[in-house]
Amino acid sequence: MPEKDAIKSVAVIGTGPSGLSAVKALEEEKVFGMIRVFERRDRVGGTWLFDNEPDSFSSTLTTPKRNPIPDRFPSFQDALSEDTTSRTGLYSYLDSNVGATVMEFTHASIPKINSAISVRRFGQANPTRPWKIVAGYLEDIFSRYLNLVTFNTTVESVRKNASTGKWDIVLRQTKHVFKGQEKDYWWTESFDAVVVATGHYAVPYIPPIPGIEDWYVAWPEKLQHAKQYRSQDDYVNKSVVVVGGSVSASDFVVDNRLSVRQPLTISLRRQNANPALDNVWKLPGVIEKPTISRFTLENGGTIEFSDGSWVLGKDVDIIYFATGYRLSYPFLEPNPVTPHNRLAGFYQHTFSVDDPTLAVVGQIRAALSFRSYEYQAVAVARVFAGRGNLPSVPEQKAWEEERVKRLGPTHIFHTIAPDFGEYFEALRSIAGPPAKGTEAYELPEWRDDWAAKGFRVLELKDEYVKKVAAQEKYLAKL
Incomplete structure (x- = not known):
């Protein structure tokens, strides 16, 4: 200048x-x-x-x-x-979902400390923080x-x-x-x-689904965004529909699948779903649905999916939008x-x-x-x-x-x-x-290895999910 x-x-x-x-x-x-x-x-x-x-x-x-x-x-x-x-x-x-050695600034390292839950899932000295x-x-x-x-x-x-x-x-x-x-x-x-x-x-971003504002007026306690998530205890024995196909949706499924009232429904836009998370949606107790096409007040509230199927609002406690910002x-x-x-x-x-x-x-x-x-x-x-x-x-x-x-x-x-x-x-x-x-x-x-190190956390999460699925499959045969 x-x-x-x-x-x-x-x-x-x-x-x-x-x-x-x-x-x-x-x-x-x-x-x-x-x-x-x-x-x-x-x-x-x-x-x-x-x-x-x-x-x-x-x-x-x-x-x-x-x-x-x-x-x-x-x-x-x-x-x-x-x-x-x-x-x-x-x-x-x-925990962070990007590998720490690449997530951090080049001029200062994030302290090499892991949480107990990440060590149990991903091993000692894993890349999360x-x-x-x-x-x-x-x-x-x-x-x-x-x-x-x-x-x-x-x-x-x-x-x-x-x-x-x-x-x-x-x-x-x-x-x-x-x-x-x-x-x-x-x-x-x-x-x-x-x-x-x-x-x-x-x-928070919520897709412009027809009828959602009327639903919120009628049943505000049933609608949540991932930004509101604080504790697994809030979902015990609750019937949940998760909307979204990215990391926050998969984390909710992995963390809460066994404590919610099954089945746990995941609503995905398949063309935008992350292939690295596919094994999460295949876990026992999880069922996959397409996108929600509309909410209605009929029959005490219904949630209609784009394939023509639907569920009654009285049978769902929480619709959990993991849909970004x-x-x-x-x-x-x-x-x-x-x-x-x-x-x-x-x-x-x-x-x-x-x-x-x-x-x-x-x-x-x-x-x-x-x-x-x-x-x-x-x-x-x-x-x-x-x-x-x-x-x-x-x-x-x-x-x-x-x-x-x-x-x-x-x-x-x-x-x-x-x-x-x-x-x-x-x-x-x-x-x-x-x-x-x-x-x-x-x-x-x-450096090309930065990308691999950055996404190593997603790989570890996938390995953990596959291990859990194999264990549950084995136990089911006993």
């Missing part, structure tokens, strides 16, 4: 793994006069924080919108109700940058000011007591550039999320094509987690520092158009696997070498 357009101030939104990646990379460039980080929670960690009380299913049926903006700044306003989507989907015994270990790992690294963070602060609006060329950000900080009452404090700040690092595991950036103006749940207009899922001073870190799927965020963040920091190697705008647009044609216009657009090498090397090329005299470092070249 020309000197007159040099970026001196940067705002980072979020303090999860992607936010940490961004803050660290920006700080190491040693060219930004001000780096400010805004976090709506009271601590760092993002999706790796644990909330004993989960989000509610009602959040899945509403589209996140901006709160009304006050007429003047700064000002105290009546405290708004909590946005429950900020609560995470962690449960007490959760308990969530508490991962959360502590993130806290340790972030401790160096806490002076840059403003907590309990929600970003309500991010808009480019045509007159100043800066990004005007509207901020709301909670937990203030003003004249004896709890209030929210609103103010604005302006920055040369913005990094959005809010992740994509906040707003919606992209949500309601504070960005204009909002870049399409009706098909895709972040539009961002080269390599990271750089705004229309404005090189706006970037997103963390908006990718099946991408080896923290390590991919690190590569994105380093590339962003060096572009903002004026040293990155972004291609021309026409080339960036052509990349997006080709990808939409190949992968479609949905969230699948953001899936990196199996093209890891291509993606990581593209980010390395954009980042280029580190500047002399800084703390920045050379991003390691992609």
